[in-house]
Amino acid sequence: MHRIFLLLSLLLLGGLSGFNVLADTGVASQPHYVELVKQKAATLRLSEEDTWRRLLHFRRDYFSATGVSSYVDDETYFYSDDGFFDAESELQATIDALFIEDGLDNQHAQCRFVYRFKWLTSQLKLDAAKMPAASCTDYAEWRAQVNAHSVSLIFPATALNSPSSMFGHTLLRFDPKDIEGGSDWLSYALNFGANINNDDNSVSFAFRGLAGGYPGVYNMMRYFEKIKEYNRMENRDIWEYKLNYTPEEVDLILTHVWELKDINFDYYFFDENCAFRLLELLELVRPEVNLTERFKLDAIPTNTVRAVVEEGLVESTYFRPSELAELHARINSLPKSIQRLGKELSNDIGMMDTPEFSTLSQEQKGEVVQIAYSYLRYEQLQIPRNEAMAKRSYQLLLALNKLSSKKVVVDRPDAPETGHKTITAGVSLGERNDDVFQQVNYRVTYHDLLDNEKGYLRGAQIILFNTEVRHYNDGGLKFNRFDVVDITSLSKRNMFLKPLSWKVQFGYERVYSRDEEVGVFQLNGGAGHSYELSDSVELFGILTGRIEHNKQFNSIIEPAIGVEAGLLYYSPIGTQKIDLSGSQFLNDDYRMRAEFAQNFNLGVDHALRLSLAQEWHNDDDFYDISLGYRYYF
């Protein structure tokens, strides 16, 4: 049927030099022209073009009749009932819609699907004179406002104590011409995220966020809203990658962004997330770039940033430290004795009248006042507006107005994409209790406390799906451990900041229990404090709780309480850890473990790891030592 149609249209065109010629004869009334256009589109097989498929956000889908379907989960995105999976049908229906004579306002296909219209116009050499002319005032207003010349990929990095920021986030920023002479705060940010119903409780959220119950939508706002959100509210540093897209390419991206206004996608935390959606936009206007292909299962923002860098799309990188990082830098620029004054001043404005303060130099006074003010702002993050605090803040600003303070400089850390890759596999050789073993391990993501810290946040461990399989020379093959999740967050406390450190771990592991090695399911977690002893040494102590399902025990679930303390040394050759932990079960069993571990960094993506551990379980004690190689990819 289709083929006959094609043949017919070819025959029809045989004697003519081109469509425009035919169109120009004036013989064709309007419906006739539409039909010709549709035939030409079919003949050219436009619907098979990459651009068209990318515009429809198609992906391979084995359950679809056509083998493909769209990521878009919104019927308003398609003119054809089958547009969700049938590219040709949607193309034909789009052409029909572009020619509709009624309702030539903002809802018209020419206004809603500007990229489609533009692309079809150039591919089919559409004659504007033979088409209805829609008046797209909304689009024009929007483009005047989002007046973009260049585009940057924005990556708010992970923050300690903000599990929700675990893997970071990415968004795009559109800058006008001569942004250096203006203010990037006023630029527009394009964000893809879930559109959340405020009434939801967090359990329902967690499930729906991961399983895909929330619609994902794009939205745009001034970039200062994002700076405020990440740099201030969430204390996250922001990395900004200016891309080498031309103004014409930027224009095209925006043309498509407009098509996505109010369009729902399914949002999945792991794969079809913010990062993935942005890659689609970057690919659309640079057909030779293949970004989304790299991320079949998960799109962790760091990796998408790395992909964008590797594809050679980045022109320059800018680091925008969080407000907290700036406060830290300011505090550290002063001697300890003066730092203390900042803290005191934030609580008591009268401090400014004391001799201690008045003997400071003018410059130091300014810094102390600035620290006191910034610290109050930091404290204000956790609580609603408070009259007394607002008053003190204001008085500090009045003082600052007379003293002024310097622009603070925060040392730029290594960029996240320069760190190790996020999947880890390794082999090791070891001995446990006089039995030699060989081990293979595989971690789906992301970073542990000992891994090379370059490009990662110190003290933040995020492990998902970590597997260890051992072969014992005497005991055969054993599934040694499977961590579903293993997160540790060590935020350092100091004179100003008093954050909690915490950890949570859940999974399967083999333990020695009552004269036997057994597999147990366990959940443990804890909270405590950590401190920085020097630039490269950290100390932590945590009170822990554990529940365990162990067939050696009488109860189905046995609870335990315990403690853990450790020392981390970030040495030039790799991170070192000394860790002591103990748990006392309700049934009187106990376990203790002491471990010395050292990571030897071999470049960024390779490492050796040494572990020397001694364990005590009730009346037994034994050792577990291993040396392994780890590869990050």
Next chain:
Amino acid sequence: MKRFLLATSLMAASLSASAVAPGGDSCGWGNMFFDGQSGLPSHVIASITNGTSGNATFGMTSGTNGCSANGTLTYGGKSMIDMSSIMTEFSEDVARGHGDALTTVAVALNVEAEDRQVFDAVMHENFAVIFPSENVTAEDAMMSVLKVMKSDARLSKYAA
């Protein structure tokens, strides 16, 4: 914007006649300084999925929850960009006489590059005029900024 929800009763009292309920009830120019976190549980939710709760704007004049994305404050007949959420940052920069928020406001008011230093200096000198107390609203402060500019020879042309 959801995080800057503030007591509406406080702001209502201080709205001047020149603006018509800027930004709606719970957002916009009525914001007070030194705001805190509203503590909505949805904040956590929103940040995990990098989402927004019910306020999907698209850089257009109005968001879906009635919060004006562009504000209805006007100067010289033009509507002003809603910078109410960075007014606290602005106050700090005015106090010091430098900073990104100060530059942002200058650019938003179309102050040319060659006059920005003057703008910074004039704002800095008039801190106590623009921010007479801790209870000033973002709108009051913005109106004072324009007033101060009008009385300065170099800056008056931007506040016409």
